[in-house]
Amino acid sequence: MVLPNTKTRKYANSADTAANVFAEYGDFIRMVIRYQVKNDTQVDDLFQEFFLSLVSKPIPIGVQNVKSYLYKAITNDIIDAARRVEKYQKKMRKYAKRFSYSIDKRTPEKDFIDKEETNKIFETIEMQLRDSEAQAITLRYRHNYDTEEVARKMNVDSSSVRRYVSVGFSKIRQFLINSKVGY
Numbered sequence: 001m002v003l004p005n006t007k008t009r010k011y012a013n014s015a016d017t018a019a020n021v022f023a024e025y026g027d028f029i030r031m032v033i034r035y036q037v038k039n040d041t042q043v044d045d046l047f048q049e050f051f052l053s054l055v056s057k058p059i060p061i062g063v064q065n066v067k068s069y070l071y072k073a074i075t076n077d078i079i080d081a082a083r084r085v086e087k088y089q090k091k092m093r094k095y096a097k098r099f100s101y102s103i104d105k106r107t108p109e110k111d112f113i114d115k116e117e118t119n120k121i122f123e124t125i126e127m128q129l130r131d132s133e134a135q136a137i138t139l140r141y142r143h144n145y146d147t148e149e150v151a152r153k154m155n156v157d158s159s160s161v162r163r164y165v166s167v168g169f170s171k172i173r174q175f176l177i178n179s180k181v182g183y
Helices: 006-011 014-037 040-056 066-103 108-128 131-142 147-154 158-178
Strands: none
Touching (some): 014 040, 014 066, 040 066, 108 158, 131 147, 131 158, 147 158
16 A cells, blocks of 8 residues: 655545555454454444544554554554443443442331241242252252352252252242142
8 A cells, every 4th residue: 555655644634544544454454353353243343443543543654564553553442442341341330239229228127028028938949849949949049049059069960950940940830829829
């Protein structure tokens, strides 16, 4: 690619200069982004963002090896994009945490009643189900363990845990229907 000489380049429209760079090195730019990102949607987004990056900060005049410069600039833009995403996600997690505290204005009485109701539900589960089914449901839903953690605690496969939970819920549903408690 022939970049404009120093005098013309100094006054050249940066969007035209970026368009010229993309016309000549577009395939190279896309290939570098694709190699580093491997997600087609992100590749397209980063490709477009890199164009805007070149418009706002054109290739400096003294650059001898344009491909090397582009490679380094692309890599830096990808790192910056990842940092922006992480920063955004961190802010959203922080916001969600604050928001959940602000809407969860529970009274001690309500907490006590909920705890008592929860205790009764799990007592019923323990009385109506086989030990393995009751234990799987209790660990999974009362103690909030994921399936793999429950499997480790029970010394069984995670598929067994899923089966215990499924069969246990089926039995509880049948119990509720038979006792006309409803749900």
